[in-house]
Amino acid sequence: MKDIIVTVKNLWKYYNYMGQRIAILKGVNVLLYRGDVACIYGPSGAGKTTFLKILAGLERPDAGEIIVEGYNLTLLDDDALATLRTTIVSYIPQDYGLIDDFTVYENVELPLLVAGIPEEERRVILLETLRYMGIVEKMYTKVKYLSGGEKQRVAIARALVVTPSLLLADEPTANLDWENAKRVLELFTRINRDFETTITIVSHDARVLEFANRRFALYDGVLKEV
């Protein structure tokens, strides 16, 4: 029997728009197991990013329960959620969330600094991760000089460096051509195989679905496994 990594029960999220309360997620239920590669497919504005941000502890739901690796996110305060992001959950935003003026090394080093890893150990982990991602030769290059595909790799490296149980990627292929997108998706598959990391990808591109073993559709705030 596989371990359950994510349990989402009856999740609701509302936004206020022009004085009206609009439900962006309507009673979402989902179970993700260790080693799953889940893809959530849906059109823009369906609530995919909101769902991912709630899983990452970056936003709070209005109702419902989310349990990640045994931690009930709805009961945790902001500081505890931040700690969760340095240990269990890693989030890769659509715009990569990197600091352009920092080098690749400095960007990937950040989570390890936050986690308080000593310098020597930090360097070993960093080199290992950058080598795994195939960007070790670019480690002293500033992120602003990298291509979209390379930036995506740096963002994945930064997420992977703390060996999370759950990796969340928001539209990882949106800014890439299909060749580069395929390479990034194959990389996710490799990470999943090598580290047994549960990966959740949200995308509006149906081609991403073929790389996942769990496929979900999110339309108008309702999530269904397909």
Place this chain on the structure above:
Amino acid sequence: MHYKILIKTAKYSIKCNGFNYIMLYAFSLILYIITCPGNVTLAISLILSIIMLYASILSDKLNIAQLINAYNIVGLKRKEIALAFYIFVNIRILLITMVYIIAYPNFTVIAYLFVLSNIFIALVYHFSFQRG
């Protein structure tokens, strides 16, 4: 919070464009205070310093947003992010303070500058960044 993150933040503040504006302003401020000494000059220079500080933050708004976003994603706590922002801006306040120490070493004026600018940056952080 790891001290290295604070050092990185301070270095980043110096590398950003807004710091160049503050440097340029600091040189002209020294000349202004030395050549036209007086209470009116001091009052005007204090107001100008706050405006210049705001202009420098405004010019680096995207960089600051990127920094805060990245720190948030990697799991820095809210208080630590606020501290990083405080350091980012205070590097610039320190530069202006040094100008006053050189050109008009009066404790009251420096205290006014420090208090006013810190109230100001707290307001900027609250209204511009923490609200997203």
